[in-house]
Structures are given as structure tokens and as C-alpha cells.
Amino acid sequence: MNTAAGRLFTVAAITTAIAEASSFAFGMTWEILWALVLGFALSAVVQAIVSKESVTRLLPDDSPRSIAIACGLGVASSSCSYAAVALARSLFRKGASFTATMAFEFASTNLVIELGIITWLLLGWQFTFAEFIGGPIMVAILAVAFRLTLKPRLLAEARAQADRGLAGVMEGHATMDMSVSGRGSLASRIASDRGFTAISHYFVMDWAAIWRDVVVGLLIAGALAAWVPEAFWQSFFLVEHPLLAKIWGPLIAPLVSVLSFVCSIGNVPLAAVLWNGGISFGGVASFIFADLIILPILNIYRKYYGVRMTKYLLVTFYLSMVIAGWILELLFGVLGLIPDERDAKVMEASVSWNYTTVLNIVFLALTAILVARFLRTGGLAMLRIMNMAPHGQDDHEDGGVATYTCPMHPEVRSSTPGRCPKCGMDLVQEQP
Secondary structure, X not given: OHHHHHHHHHHHHHHHHHHHHHHHHHHHHHHHHHXXXXXXXXXXXXXXXXXXXXXXXXXXXXXXXXXXXXXXXXHOOOOOHHHHHHHHHHHHHXXXXXXXXXXXXXXXXXXXXXXXXXXXXXXXXXXXXXXXHHHHHHHHHHHHHHXXXXXXXXXXXXXXXXXXXXXXXXXXXXXXXXXXXXOOOHHHHHHOHHHHHHHHHHHHHHHHHHHHHHHHHHHHHHHHHHHOOHHHHHHHOOOOOHHHHHHHHHHHHHHHHHHHOOOHHHHHXXXXXXXXXXXXXXXXXXXXXXXXXXXXXXXXXXXXXXXXXXXXXXXXXXXXXXXXXXXXXXXXXXXXXXXXXXXXXXXXXXXXXXXXXHHHHHHHHHHHHHHHHXXXXXXXXXXXXXXXXXXXXXOOXXXXXXXXXXXXXXXXXXXXXOEOOOOOOEOEEOOO
């Protein structure tokens, strides 16, 4: 009898703990839902008017101008870390500077609109400001480090490995290009049928690329908020030693991020939990920056560039994140911009009739419109190839005549590379 009662008590305790964690996760989800939709919609609009082919042409070297352009173009790209890593490899293979492609990769995941909006909602405007100030600082540190320490031999090894074309993750999504080019104002291009279709495809494909990271990030954040006592975080982040805490935060935060397996904007809810727990201001920034060195992405680097370059990227990325975190801690401390209160929005489920609910309804309606357009214009076919490596990126000298076709509209065929007249996608070479 006692054993049975004990089992019931254990089951009840576990159920209560799961329910509490789920409540926190749902609460954060409801708070940021409209902002996620808005961010992805704005990102889709930008991607619909910026061609990926133009990116390669604008990144020929590691000059300050190319690095600045890389950051600007990264803002106009998908926020999916896996897609950003795949696209960076594609740009590198097409002749873009390695340093510039790494800057582009970082900007694609850490300087995008949706990340700034979610960071503002959960953590506050100071953290969004820090991300957009600290991002270029980290890129500058990285560019200098590459200029001083990246040896030609290691770069040649990385290029040879990249040219092998080993498949990573989100390869199809990374090479997707439905941008609307040609004459006409930006407004007319966006409002055109082709522009509407492109926006709907970018919107849904971006969601499909990162929804797992968002969900996992929210669930982990909910679990940490519910299960880990505040005293643990305060001890772990050295809250009782203010000076050491400011040094320790940026040092340990990227390592915590590496072990979380969460990237893209999915690590912002985790950052909110860590901030409430006592991590330093600079530590929050370093944690968010570290989505490009989580373990799954390090494994992709290994496939793309080889083991030696992966180790090099891990060390240089980590040190750049730490230094950028320290600089932000010092800069924002001097300016008096570090919040006095630790009140990031990590709350249990609570839905009431307020502006959040109204905005969620409005933007869910927008989501329905974009998804409907996506489905009516061959979107499901696109989803099926999203995680496939694209064909036709390499030059073949077999003497035969290549045939190019559209991934979405296989009836569109051509003997030369180009774009599909129906959707604007790049034609890809058929497998022999």
C-alpha cells in the first residue's frame, strides 16, 4: 500500500513539474508569438527583393567595405543558423572571401529583424541595442583575427573540403532564390503576384527551418525557469562578486550555449532565464552570439571545411564572442544602460484580452493568408527539397548536354542555367 502511494506521489510530483515547465513555455510563447510572425514577415519581404547572386559579387575580399556589406546583406537573409551556414559555404565555393562569408553568416543569425524584436520583448530594448552594437564589434574582432592568424594553407584545405560538396543541413533552403528583380519600384515588386508568392514562400520556409529550435528553446527555458532554483544561478554566475561576475559571464555563456543545442532565435528565451538568474549583461550578449558554435553546427563545419578549420573557427568565434561581451559590459556600464532590475518576461501561462492577444490574432490571420498562398503556389514541393543538397553547383566537363529544371515546377526545362519563369527559383541541374 505504501509502495503504491509512493508511486502515485512520484507520478503526481513529476506531472506537476512538467505542467509548471509547460506553463512557463506557453506563457513566453504567447508573449512573443505576434513578434515572431512580424519578424519573419519582414524578413521574407527583404529576402524577396535581395538576390543571393548579388551577395557573391559583393563579397570579393576581406576589406572593411566587403565586411560591412556582408553584415548588411546578412540582415536581409534567413535567420536559420543552419541555412546561414550552408549559404556561407555556397558563397565561399562561388568565389566569395572566406572572411566576408563568415561575417555574412554571423549577421544572418544575430543581426536579423526577428531576433531584435524577440530580444526587445523578452529582455528589453537595451539588449536589442547591445546585439546590434555588439554584432559588428564581434565581426570586426573576427576579421582582424582572420587577417592575423588564418594561414593560406589552412584556407586552401578548407576550400578543397568545401568543393567536395558534402551535404549538411538546410542546403535546399540556403540556395532558394525567388527574389523579384527587374524594373519597378520596391513597392510594386513586393505587391506583384510574383512578389506575394516569393514572400509567402520565404515566410513558410523560414518557419519550417527553425520551428524546432524555437520550440526546444522555449521548452528548455520553461524547464529551467520552473525547476532550477534561483540560488543555483546566483552561485553559478558569481552574483556575490560583481567584478568577477562581469568577467565570468561572457566567458561561460558561450559554453552554456554550446551545450544547449539551441540556435537561431530559440536561444533568446534561454537568455531571458539566465538574465533573471544573475548572468551579467555582457554574458547575455555572448550567449546569444554563440548559436554558431553549438555542437550540431560544429559537426557541419567539420563536413564543410574539415577538422582543422572547425577547430580554428571554434577558437576564433569563442574568443571574439567573449571579447565582444566584455566590451559591451564596459560600454553599456559606462553609459548607464545596463538595467537595474532583472525582470525579463519569463512568466507562467496567462491569456487575457489585452494588446498581446489582439496582436496575436491579427498576425495569426496574416500567417493564414501567407500559408494559403504558399500552398496554392507549389509550396509543398519546395518543402520536400528544403533539406536536400542542390545539384548543379559544380562545373562538369563530361561533354554531355546538361538539363536544368525547376525544383518546384519540373515541367520547366532548359539546356542552360537560369530562373524558372513561373516562380523565379534558380534552375538546378538534373542528376544523370
